[in-house]
Amino acid sequence: MRITHARVIVCCPGRNLVTLKLETDQGLYGIGDATLNGREQAVVAYLEEHVVPALIGRDAHGIEDIWQFLYRGAYWRRGPVTMSAIGAVDMALWDLKAKAAGMPLYQLLGGKSRDRVMVYGHATGHDIDGCLEEVARHVEQGYRAVRVQCGIPGMATTYGVAKRAGERYEPADADLPAEHVWDTAKYLNFVPKLFEAVRERFGDELHLLHDVHHRLTPIEAARLGKLAEPYHLFWLEDCVPAENQEAFRLIRQHTTTPLAVGEVFNSIHDCRELIESQSIDYIRATLTHAGGISHVRRIAALAELYHVRTGFHGPTDLSPVCLGAALHFDSWVPNFGIQEYMPHSEETEAVFPHAYRFADGHFTPGDAPGHGVDIDEDLAAKYPYKRASLPVNRLEDGTLWHW
Incomplete structure (x- = not known):
């Protein structure tokens, strides 16, 4: 089961959400969540520029190898942007594998x-x-x-x-x-x-x-x-x-x-x-x-x-x-x-x-086979991205503090 297409879907049905969709040559697809609150577009860029091109043609069943490729194979490891991108890929692959097996993910x-x-x-x-x-x-x-x-x-x-x-x-x-x-x-x-x-x-x-x-x-x-x-x-x-x-x-x-x-x-x-x-x-x-x-x-x-x-x-x-x-x-x-x-x-x-x-x-x-969540892409397209930021905190004297 080879990955043939991969794309990132960004929508804002009340707040910004980032979804990765992986499609295969067997007609199955899996989706993963790549949302990083207040830094959504950073993950989008990481996926589109560095991850998605490397996924095309790979065996979707090779979850562990793909995870190691994206984590161990990258010189710049860890961090919220990198790991959110990897998390979305991994979630979509598990969704695909469970769908191919015809069973819910927990099984x-x-x-x-x-x-x-x-x-x-x-x-x-x-x-x-x-x-x-x-x-x-x-x-x-x-x-x-x-x-x-x-x-x-x-x-x-x-x-x-x-x-x-x-x-x-x-x-x-x-x-x-x-x-x-x-x-x-x-x-x-x-x-x-x-x-x-x-x-x-x-x-x-x-x-x-x-x-x-x-x-x-x-x-x-x-x-x-x-x-x-x-x-x-x-x-x-x-x-x-x-x-x-x-x-x-x-x-x-x-x-x-x-x-x-x-x-x-x-x-x-x-x-x-x-x-x-x-x-x-x-x-x-x-x-x-x-x-x-x-x-x-x-x-x-x-x-x-x-x-x-x-x-x-x-x-x-x-x-x-x-x-x-x-x-x-x-x-x-x-x-x-x-x-x-x-x-x-x-x-x-x-x-x-x-x-x-x-x-x-x-x-x-x-x-339902997989993780049981789908995305309506036509409906998602009606809710375009809107930049939003998390607050910052200051003490009463003006010192920047932890938010």
């Missing part, structure tokens, strides 16, 4: 380890009461796990909070980067009150998650983890910038709150020390940004040895293609923890018809 990976995949939703609010109403809405929809974020008094903007009640949180919505202001002391003094309010209203059975978004130093993160212990969070996510993997050892020494990290990771080398030192509990690397199914399953296999579970990044800055593939991976991987989920817009759902289904706080991937 090709080894079969299901569970009947359904638990997901968590996002509840945000400008204040605690607003966030609680969003949590209630998610609970009514059947969610068993909810991430909570709310506005901080004295701060004009707060990560994870939608501009208006009931809207999706979409950070990449400006032509040029917006500038937000951050104050660590105000955040640390206030956010435990949010956890307390959620527990008072919803009890102890709801899984409660929170994302710090890399804003703290290690000792500040340790303080937050300790303050959060009475509310037994499912996890505390991205509490410090993760370039310094050693930082998580200090946090671990001070708190039993479970730690999650990895949505910005691109390879096993970004998390190897974290996993081997058992400094984290959940690894959040995505199939798109971490080199596809072939590479992420290596990460998952290493993590399993150290009691670390998966908790893949999964908001709407990844397309339904990545979500579909992730749900098959989640169904198979033995050390599954949870899957992030933000509903896509109606326009996006129409562009990407899919087999996966949500019910009672869980997803099932469906039994």
Whole structure:
């Protein structure tokens, strides 16, 4: 089964999404997600100039050889652009192989380890009461796990909070980067009150998650983890910038709150020390940004040895293609923890018809051959690319900070 055509499809049905489509001489095609939020065109150029020409004529069944060719064969390795491009190719090849075999992707990976995949939703609010109403809405929809974020008094903007009640949180919505202001002391003094309010209203059975978004130093993160212990969070996510993997050892020494990290990771080398030192509990690397199914399953296999579970990044800055593939991976991987989920817009759902289904706080991937997600190219063409940028963060004195 030879690859005869490969092209990159960019569309913006509410936000920019990048899709790679591989076609073969047997009439089958596979698709992969290459979306890198705020840097979409960089991946497009990498694919079109350096990857697509090298794929034509290759055996689509040679997934591992193609992965090694694109990774080991390149002098400039790793990084989000390179690994997102490789991830899209790998995802499309697994889609093709499963279609050729006439089976859903999870079967090709080894079969299901569970009947359904638990997901968590996002509840945000400008204040605690607003966030609680969003949590209630998610609970009514059947969610068993909810991430909570709310506005901080004295701060004009707060990560994870939608501009208006009931809207999706979409950070990449400006032509040029917006500038937000951050104050660590105000955040640390206030956010435990949010956890307390959620527990008072919803009890102890709801899984409660929170994302710090890399804003703290290690000792500040340790303080937050300790303050959060009475509310037994499912996890505390991205509490410090993760370039310094050693930082998580200090946090671990001070708190039993479970730690999650990895949505910005691109390879096993970004998390190897974290996993081997058992400094984290959940690894959040995505199939798109971490080199596809072939590479992420290596990460998952290493993590399993150290009691670390998966908790893949999964908001709407990844397309339904990545979500579909992730749900098959989640169904198979033995050390599954949870899957992030933000509903896509109606326009996006129409562009990407899919087999996966949500019910009672869980997803099932469906039994269509492949990963079960397709693309309507005619409809996609009606939503042209629009440049969008993620914000940047500054402290109140003007110092540039982590966003």
